[in-house]
Amino acid sequence: MINFNGYDTIFYYKVDGTLRQALKIWINNRTGKPQSGAVTVFVNDHEPVTTLLPVISEGRRSYTVFAPVIYPNFKPLISYGAGRHSPVRARVELKVGSQTITKSITIGRWRPWTIYVCQDVCTDFTWGHKEDETINLSVNLTKAHLKMIKATEGKSFESQNRWNINQTMEVMWFMERETSEKIKELFKREKDDHISISPIYNSCLTSTMSTEQAIRSLYFARELEKKYGIDLSVVEHIEVPTIAWGMASIFAGAGIKYFVKAWLNFMAPFCNRRDDIPLFYWEGPDGSKVLTASDKAACLRAAYAQASFLFKPYREAVKELHEWWIPHFENHSEYPYDAFILLGSHGDLGKHSAKQIARLVFNIIRYNSEPWEYPKIVNANWKHFFKHIEDFIEKHGVTPPVLRGDFGCSWEEWPAHLAAVFSRVRRGVNAFITAEKLVALASLLEDEVYVTNRNNLRVAQMRMVQIAEHPWNGSNPVERVDAYHRKLRWEKELNKKVDEVIENALDVISRHVPTEAETTLLVFNPLSWRRTDIVRVEAPSSGPFQVIDNDTGESLPNNIIDIEGKPILTFVARNVPPLGYKTYTVLRANRVDFKKSSIVIKGNVIENQFYRVEVDEKTGGILRIFDKKRKKEMVDIKSKYKLNQYVYLSEGEEYTPINAKISLGHHGFVSGSLIIESSTMRSKIRTIITLYSDLDRIDITNEVEKTPTSELQEIHFVFPFNIPDRVYHYEATAAIIKPGLAQYGGEQLRGSGQSSHACQSFVDVSNEEYGVILSQIDSYLIQFGHRTTFEDPEFPDPLNSTIWSLIMLNKCPEMLADQGGISNFTFRYSIKGHDGKIKGSEAIRFGWERNNDLLVKVLNPNQKGDLPSKSHSFLSCKPQNVVVTTLKVAEEGIKKGLIVRLWEADGKATETSLDISNIGAVSAVRTDLLERDRKKLKIFKDIVSVPIPARGITTIRLLLDD
Numbered sequence: 018m019i020n021f022n023g024y025d026t027i028f029y030y031k032v033d034g035t036l037r038q039a040l041k042i043w044i045n046n047r048t049g050k051p052q053s054g055a056v057t058v059f060v061n062d063h064e065p066v067t068t069l070l071p072v073i074s075e076g077r078r079s080y081t082v083f084a085p086v087i088y089p090n091f092k093p094l095i096s097y098g099a100g101r102h103s104p105v106r107a108r109v110e111l112k113v114g115s116q117t118i119t120k121s122i123t124i125g126r127w128r129p130w131t132i133y134v135c136q137d138v139c140t141d142f143t144w145g146h147k148e149d150e151t152i153n154l155s156v157n158l159t160k161a162h163l164k165m166i167k168a169t170e171g172k173s174f175e176s177q178n179r180w181n182i183n184q185t186m187e188v189m190w191f192m193e194r195e196t197s198e199k200i201k202e203l204f205k206r207e208k209d210d211h212i213s214i215s216p217i218y219n220s221c222l223t224s225t226m227s228t229e230q231a232i233r234s235l236y237f238a239r240e241l242e243k244k245y246g247i248d249l250s251v252v253e254h255i256e257v258p259t260i261a262w263g264m265a266s267i268f269a270g271a272g273i274k275y276f277v278k279a280w281l282n283f284m285a286p287f288c289n290r291r292d293d294i295p296l297f298y299w300e301g302p303d304g305s306k307v308l309t310a311s312d313k314a315a316c317l318r319a320a321y322a323q324a325s326f327l328f329k330p331y332r333e334a335v336k337e338l339h340e341w342w343i344p345h346f347e348n349h350s351e352y353p354y355d356a357f358i359l360l361g362s363h364g365d366l367g368k369h370s371a372k373q374i375a376r377l378v379f380n381i382i383r384y385n386s387e388p389w390e391y392p393k394i395v396n397a398n399w400k401h402f403f404k405h406i407e408d409f410i411e412k413h414g415v416t417p418p419v420l421r422g423d424f425g426c427s428w429e430e431w432p433a434h435l436a437a438v439f440s441r442v443r444r445g446v447n448a449f450i451t452a453e454k455l456v457a458l459a460s461l462l463e464d465e466v467y468v469t470n471r472n473n474l475r476v477a478q479m480r481m482v483q484i485a486e487h488p489w490n491g492s493n494p495v496e497r498v499d500a501y502h503r504k505l506r507w508e509k510e511l512n513k514k515v516d517e518v519i520e521n522a523l524d525v526i527s528r529h530v531p532t533e534a535e536t537t538l539l540v541f542n543p544l545s546w547r548r549t550d551i552v553r554v555e556a557p558s559s560g561p562f563q564v565i566d567n568d569t570g571e572s573l574p575n576n577i578i579d580i581e582g583k584p585i586l587t588f589v590a591r592n593v594p595p596l597g598y599k600t601y602t603v604l605r606a607n608r609v610d611f612k613k614s615s616i617v618i619k620g621n622v623i624e625n626q627f628y629r630v631e632v633d634e635k636t637g638g639i640l641r642i643f644d645k646k647r648k649k650e651m652v653d654i655k656s657k658y659k660l661n662q663y664v665y666l667s668e669g670e671e672y673t674p675i676n677a678k679i680s681l682g683h684h685g686f687v688s689g690s691l692i693i694e695s696s697t698m699r700s701k702i703r704t705i706i707t708l709y710s711d712l713d714r715i716d717i718t719n720e721v722e723k724t725p726t727s728e729l730q731e732i733h734f735v736f737p738f739n740i741p742d743r744v745y746h747y748e749a750t751a752a753i754i755k756p757g758l759a760q761y762g763g764e765q766l767r768g769s770g771q772s773s774h775a776c777q778s779f780v781d782v783s784n785e786e787y788g789v790i791l792s793q794i795d796s797y798l799i800q801f802g803h804r805t806t807f808e809d810p811e812f813p814d815p816l817n818s819t820i821w822s823l824i825m826l827n828k829c830p831e832m833l834a835d836q837g838g839i840s841n842f843t844f845r846y847s848i849k850g851h852d853g854k855i856k857g858s859e860a861i862r863f864g865w866e867r868n869n870d871l872l873v874k875v876l877n878p879n880q881k882g883d884l885p886s887k888s889h890s891f892l893s894c895k896p897q898n899v900v901v902t903t904l905k906v907a908e909e910g911i912k913k914g915l916i917v918r919l920w921e922a923d924g925k926a927t928e929t930s931l932d933i934s935n936i937g938a939v940s941a942v943r944t945d946l947l948e949r950d951r952k953k954l955k956i957f958k959d960i961v962s963v964p965i966p967a968r969g970i971t972t973i974r975l976l977l978d979d
Contacts, residue, residue, distance in 0.1 A: 263751025266301030291768025425769030576685030637677030638662030727834035778864025
């Protein structure tokens with residue numbers, strides 16, 4: 018008597034030149050002697066496949082037989098949500114002599130899998146090693162991979178060693194440390210597809226970066242592309258569990274097609290809620306997309322070392338591949354493909370890393386020497402996987418899903434553990450953009466300006482990109498101190514270099530402006546719109562002075578304010594041209610003859626024509642703000658907190674100031690201020706609230722003296738606004754984001770980190786009738802509704818319209834706990850009411866103005882000059898929903914022109930007009946974000962017109978010579 022049962026397997030073989038799926042058949046031969054027979058598998062629409070069994074041994078034994086390949090069986094052709102591959106029931110006949118036994122067996126449950134193993138390492142600068150040791154380990158690991166590439170180049174394509182370098186800082190190190198021959202070998206192997214280089218400089222905290230800072234993280238890769246022709250089509254952002262939404266647009270705008278993201282869910286509980294979609298298009302704010310591979314389960318299981326199981330002994334490695342990895346993707350309802358990618362192998366860079374290579378490589382070679390055709394392991398580069406997927410998509414009509422939104426924040430909180438340092442970083446990044454603008458404009462006047470300042474700009478750009486790397490932490494106390502000093506060193510060099518450039522370039526522009534004998538001030542506006550703002554400059558004496566607007570002839574009200582023992586002349590400069598200047602004559606005056614100031618200060622109240630501000634005499638916070646122009650009370654008087662109240666949470670206990678002391682700061686024609694001094698748990702707070710006679714805003718400066726301590730702590734300034742049915746928006750990296758999950762009306766993805774939000778220049782809270790813009794200058798983290806530092810929210814607290822500005826904390830156990838021993842901090846804010854319903858361009862203008870002061874230069878008397886003496890704009894753009902984010906000399910130098918970057922802020926596609934009448938450009942070209950020329954643009958009457966998508970970024974090259 019004979020009987021059998023069986024099932025299909027993961028294996029596919031070539032049988033007589035045709036691919037077949039292997040079935041495992043168990044035959045129970047109880048005839049008492051060996052038999053012979055055949056197994057035939059019948060499937061509709063397929064030719065039957067017969068496997069001869071010359072010997073069927075006695076007892077119960079297993080045999081391999083073959084079936085037709087039914088994959089892919091898409092009904093209909095697959096698009097996500099519209100079906101998937103379906104196994105089928107096959108009729109299987111076992112014929113032994115005259116006996117025929119028939120069974121129904123499911124086949125096609127397993128695809129002919131190709132596994133793309135993409136080896137890489139996670140190199141933090143630094144983690145576990147000193148700086149020099151980290152560099153040497155990185156260089157030696159790449160050399161070891163080059164050696165293995167050479168040793169395996171005679172193997173089959175799948176079995177040749179390959180290496181993926183996920184940060185261009187490692188390429189830079191290699192080029193700095195290695196011989197020219199080794200460097201040549203590295204780029205030769207990149208050319209022949211044995212090495213792939215991700216274009217991002219390091220594993221950065223993208224949400225803490227300005228838009229331009231994030232773009233510059235790709236610029237070193239562009240240098241490598243120009244010099245060595247490397248491929249920049251795939252980017253990896255490793256380890257960090259989040260990434261800013263705007264990076265999708267930045268990647269796409271830089272010509273990057275593919276994105277791989279392997280993350281670690283350390284301090285990121287929200288990752289467990291992520292959409293379980295291993296392959297998708299990630300759509301940026303402007304609608305551009307990058308095809309993205311990032312598998313939730315793979316990251317939760319193995320983070321960024323998903324191929325590390327191949328370091329195990331061969332049988333253990335095969336067991337894990339067959340019993341976990343292949344079943345995981347096979348059973349995934351959102352994955353129709355026949356290939357998957359394993360991101361990373363070495364994990365964190367270590368002394369052991371180079372020694373691991375041989376085991377993995379030889380395990381792959383051995384696996385590919387097995388008799389089956391599939392599963393197959395490819396020792397691969399990222400683009401090999403995406404080529405496979407793109408071919409599959411084209412062949413089978415697959416439409417990957419689109420995920421649109423932000424991944425939130427988590428490790429982005431870490432810089433707040435060194436709040437004073439990061440405050441200076443923010444200042445340096447903004448100053449860098451200004452420095453580049455000044456150099457570009459000064460280069461129109463004197464050819465050598467760019468050459469003079471080029472090195473300082475390059476160093477500053479490198480420090481700006483380096484400082485964004487995520488290791489603000491350390492694996493031990495010594496490393497944490499080292500991390501602090503490294504970030505501090507980079508911050509100081511960044512600010513030093515940009516200050517030198519600003520001084521030099523502004524001096525060049527200034528000496529081209531003609532003057533007379535009197536003292537003349539040049540006031541420069543580094544932003545791209547006409548602007549009215551406060552000017553502060555050190556006065557030669559205590560005054561009084563007459564300040565004359567040379568453009569209008571108007572005599573301007575002015576104050577002399579004592580700031581740190583120096584007499585500071587202040588006045589309001591009106592309508593300073595975009596990316597241009599106005600000049601002002603300063604004369605000694607015998608008396609002051611201005612109209613009465615609109616500022617009234619009495620006790621705990623300060624008011625002007627725009628606002629009435631009342632200070633709480635207990636906490637020192639603001640009790641009320643009445644917006645006179647819009648007739649609205651700005652502060653939520655029902656809140657337990659006052660506006661700008663200092664709140665210190667120490668080991669779960671909340672402390673806030675009591676018995677505040679309120680005094681007059683200054684009271685003049687231009688501005689007036691109240692000074693509030695208060696104290697609480699280990700903290701002294703000195704707050705200056707300033708109003709201006711003619712400016713619609715409230716400025717707040719908080720000077721905090723805090724004893725360095727290491728207990729669990731977090732400190733906020735709280736802003737309880739009175740905006741019923743409010744909606745929040747804030748400026749993020751290359752985006753203005755509405756917080757919260759899409760299902761709650763927000764623009765953040767499932768599984769995004771929302772305990773804090775990293776804000777660039779502003780956060781807006783508004784309804785249809787009224788709104789408030791809060792600009793942060795020194796701090797960057799915000800929370801909505803209530804303190805959420807140790808929560809895991811999915812949307813802003815709906816119960817109020819309070820913004821919590823998180824200024825410093827001690828949350829991460831791997832960080833310095835005492836702010837690096839720093840005890841003095843400054844946190845500045847500006848507040849402005851508006852008529853309701855956010856207008857992105859208005860909020861951007863307010864936020865950027867608060868973070869980019871007007872620049873002032875005292876001109877030499879009686880100088881000749883070829884620029885207008887009263888006012889001048891070098892460059893401007895229209896309409897107002899478009900702003901210039903960058904004006905710089907092209908990377909190749911002034912002969913390749915100037916680069917202008919534009920951003921649309923209101924969410925509507927726009928035809929932008931760029932006025933270049935004072936630039937002298939002879940032609941214009943649209944480029945991508947990495948300054949690659951894309952399309953020639955027309956110039957008509959000194960206007961360059963270019964379309965810009967809603968929320969998009971467009972870059973233009975202005976050529977100064979034919």
